[in-house]
Amino acid sequence: MSRIVxxxxxxxxxxxxxxxxxxxxQCSIDLVGKEDVLPYQRPxxxxxxxxxxxxxxxxxxxxxxxxxxxHITLHLGDTVTGINRREKSIVTTRQSxxxxxxxxxxxxxxxxxxxxxxxxxxxxxxxxxxxxxxxxAPEMVAGRKVLIVGGGYIGLEAAAVAATxxxxxxxxxxxxxxxNRVAAPQTSDYFRQLHQSHGVTLxxxxxxxxxxxxxxxxxxxxxxxxxxxRFDFVIVGVGIIPAxxxxxxxxxxxxxxxxxxxxxxxxxxxIWAIGDCASFDxxxxxxRLESVQxxxxxxxxxxxxxxxxxxPYQPEPWFWSDQYNVKLQIAGLNTxxxxxxxxxxxxxxxxFWYYCGDQLLAVDAMNDPRAxxxxxxxxxAGKTADPALVADPGSDLKALLRG
Numbered sequence: 001m002s003r004i005v006x007x008x009x010x011x012x013x014x015x016x017x018x019x020x021x022x023x024x025x026q027c028s029i030d031l032v033g034k035e036d037v038l039p040y041q042r043p044x045x046x047x048x049x050x051x052x053x054x055x056x057x058x059x060x061x062x063x064x065x066x067x068x069x070x071h072i073t074l075h076l077g078d079t080v081t082g083i084n085r086r087e088k089s090i091v092t093t094r095q096s097x098x099x100x101x102x103x104x105x106x107x108x109x110x111x112x113x114x115x116x117x118x119x120x121x122x123x124x125x126x127x128x129x130x131x132x133x134x135x136x137a138p139e140m141v142a143g144r145k146v147l148i149v150g151g152g153y154i155g156l157e158a159a160a161v162a163a164t165x166x167x168x169x170x171x172x173x174x175x176x177x178x179x180n181r182v183a184a185p186q187t188s189d190y191f192r193q194l195h196q197s198h199g200v201t202l203x204x205x206x207x208x209x210x211x212x213x214x215x216x217x218x219x220x221x222x223x224x225x226x227x228x229x230r231f232d233f234v235i236v237g238v239g240i241i242p243a244x245x246x247x248x249x250x251x252x253x254x255x256x257x258x259x260x261x262x263x264x265x266x267x268x269x270x271i272w273a274i275g276d277c278a279s280f281d282x283x284x285x286x287x288r289l290e291s292v293q294x295x296x297x298x299x300x301x302x303x304x305x306x307x308x309x310x311x312p313y314q315p316e317p318w319f320w321s322d323q324y325n326v327k328l329q330i331a332g333l334n335t336x337x338x339x340x341x342x343x344x345x346x347x348x349x350x351x352f353w354y355y356c357g358d359q360l361l362a363v364d365a366m367n368d369p370r371a372x373x374x375x376x377x378x379x380x381a382g383k384t385a386d387p388a389l390v391a392d393p394g395s396d397l398k399a400l401l402r403g
Contacts, residue, residue, distance in 0.1 A: 001026055001027060001028055002024075002026075002027045002028070002100045002101065002307075003027070003028040003030075003098060003099050003100045003101075004020060004027055004028065004029050004030070004099065004100065004101045004102075004103065004306060005030045005032065005090060005097050005098075005099040005101070005102050005103070006029070006030065006031045006032065006102075006103040006105055007032050007080050007090070007102070007103065007104055007105060007106055007246070008032070008033065008103075008104065008105035008106040008107055008243075008275070008277075009031050009032065009033025009034075009035065009038075009039045009074070009076065009105075010033075010039060010042065010105060010107050010275065010295070011039070011041070011042065011061070011275065011292055011295040011296065011299075012105040012107070012274045012275030012276070012295035012296070012298065012299045013031055013033070013039065013103070013105035013274075013275075013299075014031070014039035014061045014062070015295060015296045015299035015300060016103060016105060016274060016299035016300070016302060016303050017029050017031050017067075017072050018062070018066075018070075019299060019300045019303035019304070020303045020306065020307070021070045021071075021072060023303060023304065023307055024307055027307075028073075029071070029072045029073065030072075030073045030075060030097055030099075031067075031072060031073070031074050031075065032075040032078055032080060032090075032092060032097075033074070033075065033076050033077075033078070034077070034078070034079050035076065035077065035129065035130065035131070036076050036077030037056075037060075037076065037130060038060045038061070038062070038063075038064055038067075038074075038076070039060070039061045039062070040056075040059040040060050040061060040130065041059050041060075041061060041292075042128070042129070042292075043292060043320075044059060045059075045127065045128075045129070045130065045132070045133040046127045046133070046154060046157045046158055046161065047157060047160075047161065047322050049133055050133050050136065050137060050140065050158075050161045051161055051164065051165065052137075056130075059130070075092065075094070075095075075097075078092045078093055078094050078095075079092060079093045080092050080246060081093060082249075083102070083246065083249075083250040085250055085251065085268055085270075085271070088100065088102070088270060090102065099270070100270065101270055101271075101272065101306050102270060102271045102272070103271075103272045103273070103274065103302070103306070104246070104247055104258055104266075104271070104272070104273040104274070104277055104278070105273075105274050105275050105277070105295075105299070106243035106244070106246065106247075106275075106277045107242075107243050107275055107276045107277055108128075108240040108241055108242050108243055108276040108277060108290065109128065109240060109241050109243055110126035110127070110128045110132075110236070110237075110238075110239075110240055110241075111236075111238045111239045111240065111241055112126060112236065113149070113208070113211070113236055113238075117208065117209070117210050117211060118210060118211025118212065118213060118218060119211070119236075121211055121213040121216060121217060121218040122213075122216050122217040122218065123139070123213075123217050123218040123232070123233040123234060124211065124218055124233070124234045124236060125139075125233065125234065125235050125236065126235075126236050126237070127154055127158055127235060127237065128240070136233075136235070139232065139233045140161070140162060140165050140167065141165075141167070142165060142166030142167060143166060143167070143168070144167050144168070144232040144233070145167065145168045145169075145170070145229075145230065145231045145232050146162050146167050146168070146169055146170070146231060146232065146233055146234070146235060147170050147171075147172070147208075147221050147229070147231040147233075147234045147235070148162070148169065148170070148171040148172070148234075148235045148237065149171075149172055149208050149234065149235070149236045149237065149238060150171075150172075150173065150236065150237035150238040150239070151171060151172075151173030151175075151177075151178030151179060151180070151202070151204065152178075152179065152181070152182065152237055152238075152239065153179070153182070153321045154237035155171060155173075155178075155235070155237030155238075156171070156178065156179075156191060156195065156321070156323055157321060157322070157323055158235045158237060159171050159195055159200050159323075160195070160198070160322075160323040160324050162235075163195070163198045163199055163200050163324075164198075164324065168199075169199070169200045169201065170200075170201040170203065170229065170231070171195070171200060171201070171202050171203065172203045172206045172207060172208060172223060173202070173203070173204045173205075173206065174205070174206070174207040174224075175204070175205070176204055176205050177192070177204050178191060178192055178202065178204060179191060182334075183334070183364060184334070184337070184340050184352055184354065184364070186340055186342060186352045186364075187328075187352055187364045190350065190366060191323065192204075194323065194324060194326060195323075198324060203223065203225070206223055206224055206225050207223070207224040208221060208222075208223060208224070209221075209222045209223060209224050210222040211234060212228075218231065218233065218234055219231070221234065240276070240290060242256065242257040242258070242276060242277045242278075242279070242288060243276070243277050244257055244258050244277055247266070247271075247273070247277075250268075250271075251268075252266050252267050252268060252271060253266065253267035254279075255279045255286045256279050256286065256288060257273075257276075257277055257278055257279030257286075257288045258273035258277050258278055258279060259279050259280075259286060260272065260273050260278050260279065260280050260281075261280070261281055262280065262281045262312040262313055263301075263302070263305040263310060263311070263312065263313070264278070264280070264298065264301065264302030264305055264306075264313060265305070272302055272305075272306060274295065274298045274299045274302050275294070275295040275298065275299065276288065276290050276295070278298065280298070280313060280315075282315060289315055289317055291317065291318070291319050293316075293317070293318050293319070294315060294317065297313070297315065297316070298313055298315070301313045316376075316379075316380050317330075317331070317332060317333050318330060318331045318332075318376060325348075325367075326348075326366055326367055327366070327367055327369075328364060328365070328366050329364075329365045329368075329369065329372040330362065330363070330364050330365070330372075331362060331363050331365075331372055331375050331376035331379055332354070332360075332361050332362030332363065332375070332376070332379040333361065333362055334354040334361055334362040335361070336356050336361065337354035337355060337356055337361050337362070338355065338356055338357065339354075339355045339356075339387075340352050340353065340354060340355070341353040341355065341387045341390045341391050342391065343368075343371060343390050343391060343393070343397075344368065344393065346368075346393060348366075348367045349365075349366065349367045349368035349371070350365075350366050350367075350368065351363055351364065351365040351366065351368045351371035351372070351375075352364045353371075353375065353385070353387070353390050355384075355387060358384055358387075359384050360375065360378055360379060360383070360384040360385050361379070362375075362379070363375035363376075363379075370397055370398075371397060374397045374398060374400055374401060377401055378400060378401070385400045386400075
């Protein structure tokens with residue numbers, strides 16, 4: 001009987017153990033997680049959970065009975081402190097476990113501000129896990145002032161929640177536009193206008209120079225434009241770092257994450273990695289995908305391979321973001337695009353289609369599920385769409401699927 005130990009009880013780890021048990025009712029499965037709560041969804045933390053619209057119980061991916069009934073041993077509130085690859089064992093704060101297969105599903109960590117500019121002051125928050133959301137929740141009081149550092153999706157989602165709850169929100173972004181690293185200028189323009197219409201002050205080309213505190217608590221911020229403003233608290237959303245330290249200490253190959261092959265296997269044939277922490281082969285290069293969809297899909301393929309299959313992982317990327325009354329759905333990867341085709345706006349719906357030459361790469365669809373669905377199916381099939389038809393508001397998008 002094979003013994004499989006999984007480090008990390010987030011979306012990827014939970015998906016992997018569920019798939020393993022679905023495929024094999026005999027293998028031994030241990031799931032080790034640092035947090036002392038059942039595996040839960042993270043995307044709602046910065047949205048419905050922080051807004052108070054989703055209770056903790058609805059965050060759970062599965063009830064505790066699922067793990068008990070399926071003989072999956074949970075080790076919650078436990079931290080792995082070391083790995084002995086020769087003996088095929090791990091040591092945690094409570095015990096040691098042996099394995100035939102070890103899986104890293106350790107996720108990622110939010111980048112934090114340096115202590116030298118006030119990053120360790122009380123009242124400075126990141127948004128990554130339940131503890132972060134619970135710590136921040138009491139700060140979300142109407143009329144208070146919050147500074148958000150970083151104009152990516154995490155920062156914008158936090159801004160939307162804070163503005164919805166009646167806070168006075170200022171967001172600073174060092175680059176010349178929000179979403180600079182992940183989206184076209186058209187998408188940046190759309191969300192800039194959306195946030196400004198909800199009273200958010202956006203300062204692009206503006207960085208944080210120094211947080212100023214009193215009695216260990218942040219009270220104000222000096223920005224790179226020379227201004228000094230008072231704030232009640234600060235939310236930092238400046239990217240994430242793959243949680244690879246444990247794997248690196250164990251001597252595994254690291255390449256912007258734990259390097260794995262197309263099957264999910266690391267440089268040690270008994271060790272695998274999935275989700276945010278895994279750097280995998282795709283189209284001749286290593287890449288990481290930071291999304292729920294990737295965590296689930298990669299976990300399920302890797303589970304098959306742990307049990308003996310040889311199924312290459314072929315990612316079909318999609319992402320989403322909820323801000324105010326707008327649902328952004330993204331299909332594909334826009335890397336290397338050279339033109340944008342706009343469809344709409346039609347009412348509250350608009351979509352931006354990314355092309356490289358004549359080839360469709362990706363789409364950003366705002367309140368436009370039909371555009372998202374059509375583009376996603378085309379991209380997954382390796383097909384493209386005539387830009388003129390996409391831009392024509394009178395054309396039937398579904399007809400593109402029959403072309």
